[in-house]
Amino acid sequence: MSITRRSLLKSTAAASLAAVAAPSLIGRALAADTIKVGALYSQTGGLSIVEKMLADAVMMAVSEVNAQGGVLGRQVEVIVEDGASDPKTFSEKASKLLVRDRVNAVFGCHTSASRKAVLPLFERRDGMLFYQTHYEGFECSKNVVYTGAVPNQQLGNYIPWIVKTLGKKKFFIVGSNYVYPREMAKVSKKLIEEAGAEWVADEYLELGHSEWATMVRKIKESGADVVLSNVVGDSIVAFYREYKNQGMSQADVPICATVTSEIEIAAMGAEYAAGSYTSFPYFMSLDTPANKGFIERYRTFVKDPAALTYHSLEAAYFQVFLWKQAAEKAGSVKAADIRAAIGGQSYDAPGGKVTIDGDNLHAYLTPRIGQWQADGQSKVVNAYPEPIRPLPYAAYGETADNLFCTAKGLDSAKLKG
Amino acid sequence: MLDILFIGLSLGSILLLVALGLAITYGAMGVINMAHGELVMIGAYTAVLSGIWLDLGLFAALPLGFLSAAAIGWAIERVVVRRLYGRLLDTLLATWGIAILLQQAVRLEFGLSFFGIHIQGLGPGLQNVAVPEILQTTITIAGSSINAYRVFIVAVTLVLTLLTWAIMYRTRIGMQVRAIIRNPRMAAASGIDVARVNALTFAFGSGLAGVAGVMMSGFKTVFPDMGSSMVVDGFLVVVAGGVGSLLGSVLSAGMLGEINAVAAAVTNDILARAIVFGVVILIIIVKPAGLFSFKGR
Numbered sequence: 001m002s003i004t005r006r007s008l009l010k011s012t013a014a015a016s017l018a019a020v021a022a023p024s025l026i027g028r029a030l031a032a033d034t035i036k037v038g039a040l041y042s043q044t045g046g047l048s049i050v051e052k053m054l055a056d057a058v059m060m061a062v063s064e065v066n067a068q069g070g071v072l073g074r075q076v077e078v079i080v081e082d083g084a085s086d087p088k089t090f091s092e093k094a095s096k097l098l099v100r101d102r103v104n105a106v107f108g109c110h111t112s113a114s115r116k117a118v119l120p121l122f123e124r125r126d127g128m129l130f131y132q133t134h135y136e137g138f139e140c141s142k143n144v145v146y147t148g149a150v151p152n153q154q155l156g157n158y159i160p161w162i163v164k165t166l167g168k169k170k171f172f173i174v175g176s177n178y179v180y181p182r183e184m185a186k187v188s189k190k191l192i193e194e195a196g197a198e199w200v201a202d203e204y205l206e207l208g209h210s211e212w213a214t215m216v217r218k219i220k221e222s223g224a225d226v227v228l229s230n231v232v233g234d235s236i237v238a239f240y241r242e243y244k245n246q247g248m249s250q251a252d253v254p255i256c257a258t259v260t261s262e263i264e265i266a267a268m269g270a271e272y273a274a275g276s277y278t279s280f281p282y283f284m285s286l287d288t289p290a291n292k293g294f295i296e297r298y299r300t301f302v303k304d305p306a307a308l309t310y311h312s313l314e315a316a317y318f319q320v321f322l323w324k325q326a327a328e329k330a331g332s333v334k335a336a337d338i339r340a341a342i343g344g345q346s347y348d349a350p351g352g353k354v355t356i357d358g359d360n361l362h363a364y365l366t367p368r369i370g371q372w373q374a375d376g377q378s379k380v381v382n383a384y385p386e387p388i389r390p391l392p393y394a395a396y397g398e399t400a401d402n403l404f405c406t407a408k409g410l411d412s413a414k415l416k417g
Numbered sequence: 418m419l420d421i422l423f424i425g426l427s428l429g430s431i432l433l434l435v436a437l438g439l440a441i442t443y444g445a446m447g448v449i450n451m452a453h454g455e456l457v458m459i460g461a462y463t464a465v466l467s468g469i470w471l472d473l474g475l476f477a478a479l480p481l482g483f484l485s486a487a488a489i490g491w492a493i494e495r496v497v498v499r500r501l502y503g504r505l506l507d508t509l510l511a512t513w514g515i516a517i518l519l520q521q522a523v524r525l526e527f528g529l530s531f532f533g534i535h536i537q538g539l540g541p542g543l544q545n546v547a548v549p550e551i552l553q554t555t556i557t558i559a560g561s562s563i564n565a566y567r568v569f570i571v572a573v574t575l576v577l578t579l580l581t582w583a584i585m586y587r588t589r590i591g592m593q594v595r596a597i598i599r600n601p602r603m604a605a606a607s608g609i610d611v612a613r614v615n616a617l618t619f620a621f622g623s624g625l626a627g628v629a630g631v632m633m634s635g636f637k638t639v640f641p642d643m644g645s646s647m648v649v650d651g652f653l654v655v656v657a658g659g660v661g662s663l664l665g666s667v668l669s670a671g672m673l674g675e676i677n678a679v680a681a682a683v684t685n686d687i688l689a690r691a692i693v694f695g696v697v698i699l700i701i702i703v704k705p706a707g708l709f710s711f712k713g714r
Contacts, residue, residue, distance in 0.1 A: 046642045048524060177687055205686045208646065210637045211431075213424040213567070214681035214689075234638035237545065241636050245548070245564045247555040267638055269545045 034077040035070070035333050037062070037323075038097035040108030040118070045085025050263070051110045053302075054132065054316040055080060058107045060301040061320035071324050071333065079103060087117035094118040098125045104333040105130060105323050107316065112136065112180065119144065128335040130323060132315035134258075134280070136183035137392035140405040142339060146362040147319040147354070148312065149281050151187040152394035154258050157367045158279040159191035161382050162226055162256055169197045172224035174215065174231060174239075177204035181230035184258055186395040188228055200224050205231065210238035216246045219253070229257040236260050237268040240276070250275030261310040262376065270376035278378065281365035282311040282351035285377040294350035311351075315363075318349035322356060343407075353387055360405030362390030420561035421682045422675065427567035429674025430574035434629035435647045436654035436666050437581060438622035443652075444661035445598045445618055447505055448498055451513040453651060454644025455520060456486045456623045460630025461639040462523065465544040474549055475635055479573070482631035483624040489519075490623020494616045502601075502615070516645070524641040546634040570632050577625060582663060584621070594618050598661060653693070657700045659707030669708055673697070 039058045041051035062076050070076055079101050083090040090109060097103045098121060105128045109115040112135050122129050122143040134148035162168050171192055175181025185202055192199050200222050205215060216239075219227055231239055236259065243255065255276040262284050265273045284295065294317070299307045322345050327333045330341035343358020355364040364387035370378030393404040396415055404414050435457060442450045460482035467473040467481050493515055501508045552569050555562040585591040593614050596604040605611045630644075637643065654673060658665030673693055680689035700708060 044521065044524075049640070203685055206690065209686065211428065211686075213427065213564075214421075214678060215686060217420060217424065217682065234640055234643075237638040238636060241545075241548075245553065245555075245566050245636065247562055247564075267545055267640075269547060 034075050035072070035327075036077050036079060036101055036103045038094075038101065038103040038106040038108065039078050039080045040083055040090065040093055040097065040106050041080075041110060042085040043080070043082035047085040047110060050312075051083070051085075053313055054110060056302050057298070057313045057316040058320060060298060061317045063301070064297075065320060065324050071327050072331065081108075083108070083114055087113045090114040091117040091121060094121050094127075094129075095125075098122070098127045104128070104327075104335065105338065107132075107319060107323075109133070110312070115144070126335050128323075128338050130319040132319055133312050136180040137394060138179075138183060138396075139392060140360055140410040142361065142409065143335070144361060145319065145322070145342060145356060146360075146390070146392075147315040147322070147356075148363075149365050149367075150362055150390050150392045150394070151184055152391040153281065153365050153367050153388060154279045155184065155187050155191055156388065156394075157382065157384055158256065158258075158369060159188055159228075160195045161369060162228075162277075163192070163195040163197045165382070166226065166254070168226035168254075170222075170224045171197060171199040171226055171228050172219050172222050173199055173202045173228045174219070175204050176207045176209075176230070176232045176235060178207055180232065183395050184230045185228075190395075199228075205235060208233060208235060210235055212239050212242035213246075215239075216242050216248065219243075220246065220248065225253055227253060227255045229255050230259060231257070232259050234267075236264045240268045240272040244272050261312075262308045262378075263310050265372055265376050266308060270372070270374055273372040273376075274374045276372050277369055277381075278372070279367060279369050280311045281368060282314040282349075283368060283370045283378045283380060284309045285370070285379065286351060288350070288352075290348060291350040309350075314350050318347055318351075318354060321347050321349075322354070355387060357390055359403055359407050360390060360392055362392055362405075363387075364389055418561075419559055420563060421678050423561070423563050423567070424682075425675035425678030426671070427564075427571055427674070428677050429671040430567075430571045431629075431633070432650055432654050432674055433578065433667060433670035434570075434574050434632060435626065435651040436658075436670055437577065438625035438629070439648075439651040440655050440658070440661075440663060440666040441581070441622040441625070442619055443655055444663075444666075445594055446615055447503065447508075448501075448619070449505060449509040449512065449652075450498075450622070451509055451648060452493060452516040452519060453512075453623075453626050454646070454648040455516045456490055456626035456644070457630040457633065457647055458523065458639075458641065458644040459489055459519070460486045460627030461546070461634040461637075461643060462544070462630075463627065464546045464631040464634040465639050468546055475546060475552075475631065476549065478546070478631045478634075479628055482627040484627075486627025486630065487620040487624030490626075491616055491620035493623070494619035498619060499612065499615070516648075520641045520645070544634075544639040546631075546639065548635045552635070566635055573628070573632060577628060578663075578667060581625070585663060590614065590617065653697050655707075657697045657707055659709035662707070662709040665707055665709030669700075 039055050041055040042048045043052060059078055062078050066075050081093040081097055083093055097106055107130045109118060109131055110133055115131055119141060127143060129144045131144055132147050137150040173185050175185060189199055257278045260278045295309050298309055299305055325345045326338045326342035330337035342356050346353055346355040352366050366387045367384045368380050369382040371381050372378050389400050391398045398404045404411055439453050442448050463482045463485045464478035467478045497511050498508060501511055548566055552566040554565045556565055593609045596609060597611055597614055601611055654666055654670045658669030676696055677689050677693050680692045
């Protein structure tokens with residue numbers, strides 16, 4: 001066999017390629033006994049206070065998974081990245097996790113803004129994102145597993161209950177001025193009319209705005225007998241405080257909210273919220289052994305005996321177990337295999353059973369209505385008997401029989417109709 | 418109608434509370450203090466902590482808020498601002514940096530614990546201050562109900578404004594401050610200790626921000642970012658009223674508050690804000706030096 005110039009070049013090229021690739025191969029071989037996942041939450045910036053808690057929940061779940069022997073016999077390693085409360089940073093850090101760290105799944109993002117910023121990357125790189133926050137729906141991606149509630153799961157039983165059980169006929173809808181409250185308002189108007197009630201106003205306030213004097217006066221003058229609040233963030237606290245300060249009573253005209261959780265109630269002072277309502281799949285007050293154990297473990301984990309849990313925290317926690325189950329069913333942690341295996345996976349979360357829908361990768365959740373008490377905890381006054389199907393496009397007419405999200409993606413023909 | 422006007426008055430008072438300190442530091446000393454909002458935040462946290470640690474109510478927190486914000490303001494002047502007099506844009510950048518430092522410092526410490534020690538009652542990030550019972554009522558005047566807490570805010574603002582006016586126009590140190598505004602070099606030549614007066618002025622302006630923070634803690638959330646949006650509103654008032662004019666700040670705060678309240682009642686809160694910005698832009702176009710411009714020499 002004669003050595004030609006060409007084959008010599010070829011083999012040298014191959015050798016040098018191998019030399020370049022070797023360190024990374026060795027690196028990967030060493031890391032092969034752990035499975036890498038990312039936790040992408042803000043550790044700094046305006047949202048860090050909330051998002052650090054979510055990162056804690058993910059890390060707690062991973063530590064529990066590891067204590068139980070890991071996934072597929074391997075330990076799970078979490079790489080924590082800081083989104084810095086800025087969508088652009090989220091997208092940079094997601095790219096780092098997917099490209100450089102080659103993580104198998106990312107648990108992360110808290111706001112829709114950050115989720116939308118990283119979504120194209122996950123689709124291009126075919127990664128898997130687990131997103132725990134309740135959101136406005138109107139999204140369908142094979143690369144995201146949504147474990148938070150969508151509008152139909154928060155409003156589906158809520159509005160009829162307000163009309164029938166509370167006997168309220170005139171809704172004043174109020175929200176922060178961005179996509180979530182507006183989509184929520186769209187779904188609720190439909191449900192209000194179906195329930196035979198009416199809405200008298202639909203008003204919005206700038207995001208982060210905390211001057212409620214005029215709005216509360218408007219509510220007072222409107223003659224509404226119930227307020228449906230889709231207000232988010234720190235505006236919530238100022239709202240409930242102003243409401244009470246202007247002499248409005250939660251007993252006569254209750255605020256029925258879709259965002260206000262244990263966190264905001266603690267922040268405003270429980271006496272301002274006592275008597276108002278919120279609809280969520282999970283409340284800290286749920287009196288089950290599973291939830292009690294969860295709260296205890298979380299408090300030990302963050303070394304804070306008074307730490308609060310709330311819906312997003314619970315979802316951030318249980319989504320890790322859903323991922324683990326899917327990996328074990330598929331026998332692989334590759335994104336494509338997780339995606340194929342996760343549909344139909346059920347897990348007994350602290351708030352009850354959750355199941356991932358195979359068509360839209362959203363979670364079946366149990367809608368509950370809590371009434372806030374003077375101690376800052378809720379009393380669950382109504383709950384669905386079972387988890388209900390997630391319909392992210394409910395605002396556009398999606399029903400359980402007519403799905404917009406299919407296993408192949410969004411059926412966009414239905415959107416126009 | 419009376420209640421809308423009252424809402425306007427209370428909005429104006431809150432604006433003025435924030436703007437007073439800015440009017441002094443910007444008007445008197447030519448320092449754009451971007452950390453002013455963070456001094457408001459420090460006042461608010463003082464109220465939160467004095468409630469948890471010392472079991473003090475809102476009233477007792479007012480002087481404490483003044484003192485803590487004044488102390489930090491004094492330190493900012495001594496360490497940073499002192500080196501930057503006469504360099505307007507540099508003060509802007511430097512104080513902005515201080516603002517970010519203060520924000521992150523508070524965020525890191527107040528997430529759940531303070532220096533690693535968990536404080537009972539310190540919630541996750543967002544804090545609150547209880548409003549005294551007597552201020553939680555509504556007063557009915559001429560058929561419209563008026564919120565007692567807002568009456569209290571208007572009253573405190575009135576007292577602080579009068580106090581500031583009295584210090585500026587009726588005391589020796591106030592005269593020195595006014596001399597420094599007109600001509601710092603001449604003032605120094607006349608034997609005024611410019612460095613000392615500047616430090617005191619800055620500390621006083623910061624203290625006013627602290628009081629504003631304590632007042633706001635009664636109806637807003639207390640959290641690390643709460644100050645950043647207030648600075649913009651404060652500057653709107655100062656610029657529209659005329660730099661260096663106390664009277665201008667008072668009138669422009671009242672006017673912007675009323676415009677905001679009436680516009681919000683007639684249309685909505687989002688449009689009202691746009692209208693306020695529009696009015697300020699118009700004022701600056703027509704009278705670039707503000708409504709009550711100060712005649713410099």
